[in-house]
Amino acid sequence: MSASKQSQNETGAQLQKRLRQLAEEVVRPSFRWCCDDGDDFFDDFYATLSERAPGIGAMFAHVDMQEQNRLIRRGVEHLIDFAQGSAESAGELRRIARTHGRQGLNIAPELYSLWIDTLMETVRAHDPEADDNAEAAWRVVLRGGIDLIISLY
Ligand code: HEM
Numbered sequence: 001m002s003a004s005k006q007s008q009n010e011t012g013a014q015l016q017k018r019l020r021q022l023a024e025e026v027v028r029p030s031f032r033w034c035c036d037d038g039d040d041f042f043d044d045f046y047a048t049l050s051e052r053a054p055g056i057g058a059m060f061a062h063v064d065m066q067e068q069n070r071l072i073r074r075g076v077e078h079l080i081d082f083a084q085g086s087a088e089s090a091g092e093l094r095r096i097a098r099t100h101g102r103q104g105l106n107i108a109p110e111l112y113s114l115w116i117d118t119l120m121e122t123v124r125a126h127d128p129e130a131d132d133n134a135e136a137a138w139r140v141v142l143r144g145g146i147d148l149i150i151s152l153y
Helices: 003-035 040-052 065-083 087-100 111-126 132-151
Strands: none
Touching (some): 003 065
16 A cells, blocks of 8 residues: 555544544534433424424424434434444435435435534533533534435435
C-alpha cells in the first residue's frame, strides 16, 4: 500500500473512532437526559415541527402520538447506533426510509434539515448542558443515518 493510501486509511479510522466517541460520550447521554422528561421532549418536538412546515401537522392528525413518541425515541436511538456501526440499525433505517419514501409517506428530502434543526432546538431546550459543541456533535452523529434515509427516497 502507498504511504498516502495508508495515511488516508488511518485518518478514516481516526474519524470513525471519534464519531463513535461523540455518539457514546456526548449524544447518548444528552438524549437520555431529554427522554427523562417523559413525553414532554417529544410533545415539544412534534409541536415545533408542525409549526415550522405547512402540512406536517396534518400528517400527524390521525397518529397516536403516545405510540409515535415511543417509536421516534427508538428511531433516534437507531440513528445514534448507526453512527457506531450497528448493522441492525442500518437495516432499521432502511425500513424507515421505505415507509418515509416516495412510495410511502413521501417525505420530501428537503424536510429532513428542518427535522434536524427542530430536534436540535428541542434538545437545547431540554438538556441544560447542550451547548454549541454538543449540538455540533449531535449533528455530525445523526448525519450518516439521515443521509442514508434521504439516499433511499
Ligand atoms: C420532516 C421529516 C419527517 C416527517 C414529516 C415524518 C413524518 C412521519 C409520520 C407522519 C409518521 C406517522 C406514520 C403513521 O403512523 O401513519 C412517521 C412515523 C415514523 N417516523 Fe417519521 N417523519 C420524518 C422524519 C423521520 C426521521 C428522520 C426518522 C428517523 C428516525 C423518522 C422515524 C419514524 C418512525 C420510526 C416512525 C414510526 C413508523 C415507522 O416505523 O415507519 N421519521 N413519520
